[in-house]
Structures are given as structure tokens and as C-alpha cells.
Amino acid sequence: MSGSEASLTSHLTSLSTVRPYSAATEHAFLTQAGKGVVSKHALGLYLSQDRLYAAHGYVKFVGHILAKVPFSSSRPFDSPYEKFLQHVVGVVEYSLRNVIREFGLDVDGWKERKGTRDYLAEMARISVEGSFEDSLIFLWAMERVYNDAWKYVGSLITPDQASADPSATQGAVSFLVSNWTNSEFVEFVSDLESIVNNLDIQPGTEAWSRAEEIWSRVVELEEAFWPNVDDEAAEIALLRVTL
DSSP states (O other): OOTTSOOHHHHHHTSOOSSOHHHHHSOHHHHHHHHTOOOHHHHHHHHHHHHHIIIIIIHHHHHHHHHHOOOOTTSOTTSHHHHHHHHHHHHHHHHHHHHHHGGGSOOOSBOOOHHHHHHHHHHHHHHHHSOHHHHHHHHHHHHHHHHHHHHHHHHHOOHHHHTSOTTSHHHHHHHHHHHHHSHHHHHHHHHHHHHHHTSOOOTTSHHHHHHHHHHHHHHHHHHHHSOOGGGHHHHHHHHBSOO
16 A cells, blocks of 8 residues: 555545444434433443344354454465464454453343344344455444444543442443443554555455445444434333333
8 A cells, every 4th residue: 555545444434424424423322321311221222232232243243253264374374464364363352352341231121123133134244245354344343433432422421420330320331431442442443443454455446345335334233223212212112021
């Protein structure tokens, strides 16, 4: 890549997507969470869907990425590409440790939302039909949007909210902000970005076009994943198993 060419990730984040980026990262649910007015039911619904996403989709998705790593005995173990692949494995392995950390916030009593089903279905499709490169782009896109979304929440939190009891609604929100915006997670997202930009995907290729489609689709899926707080009563009535 020459100095005059934008990186793949810079190109993707500059695109006008099917749904605007702010729809995913400044969603009404996130605004309510940051301002301390999100209801315990909306937060419980989100946590239940996030658990399904992590347990039923994310772990399998990451497993497929690791299975696709194109190690080869025909290359020296210390060759640049083999070292790159070893780095990929290390970064992807971290993603599993991080998502498992959130299982401590366990919420029962909710059905699966359509937005969750759609997200899981797309992850499964990319796992089966996508290339190794497609999967890494999808992983980076998910984590980039998630990081930016919780940074937005964090920008709205007051000191009183940040010090709330972790068992209370606002304490849980503060925990989530910390978990998804701390320096370790930011570094992880940065590592993924570097990996994607070193996949040698060139403008004008099919792989470049697929990357654009993946980015746009992830933004769309992320927006739909957040609970609908604009019609919260109807959503709760539809999805709550027990009251």
C-alpha cells in the first residue's frame, strides 16, 4: 500500500452505509443507558440477547476463524506470513477470553429477538460461506462498532452513575462501559484493525467489495440488536417469558 492510499478500514469507516453509523453507535437504548434512565427491563433484555449472541454465535464464529487459519508446512515456521498467522491466532484467542468474562451478567426469562436471530444467522453464514479474510473483517467490524457504542455511553455517564452499586442498573451499565472501552479492549480492536489492513485486499477486487458489504451489514445488524426503547412496553410484552 502506498502512502497515498487509504487503508481498508479507513475506507470502510468512511462509507455511507445502508444505515448510518450513528444509528448503531448512538442508538436510543445507548443514550438512555448513558443518561441513567434506561429501565431494568430494557437492560435485562439486552443482557439476555448479548448472552445468546456470545454463547450461541460468537464462540462458534471465532472457532471457525481459527479452523480457517491457512498454516502450511510448505512455509518456514518463522516466515513473515506464518508469523502473521500466529499473531492472528493470538489476537483471536483473546476475543474468546473477553466475551466469556461477560457471562457473569446472566439474565433469564427472555425470548430471542429478531435482531438477535438475524445477527446469529449472518455470523453462521459468514462462518460457512466466507473466506478467512471475510471472517476477520466481520470480527473487526463487530468489535469496532461495539467499542464505539460503549464509548458513546461512557461519554454520557456522570460521576455519580459511574460509582453506582454494580448490582443496580447504573452500576451494571458502568461495568459494561468499563469492560468494552478499557485500554486492553481498545488495543484488541486496534490489533484487529491492523490485521485487516495487512490482509493485502486491493481496491477493485471482489474481496474489497465483500468487505464493503460486510461493514454495511454489521452496522445494520448492530442497530437492530439494541432493544427498542421507543416502544419498550410492546417489546417487553412480546419477549418476556416470566414477570
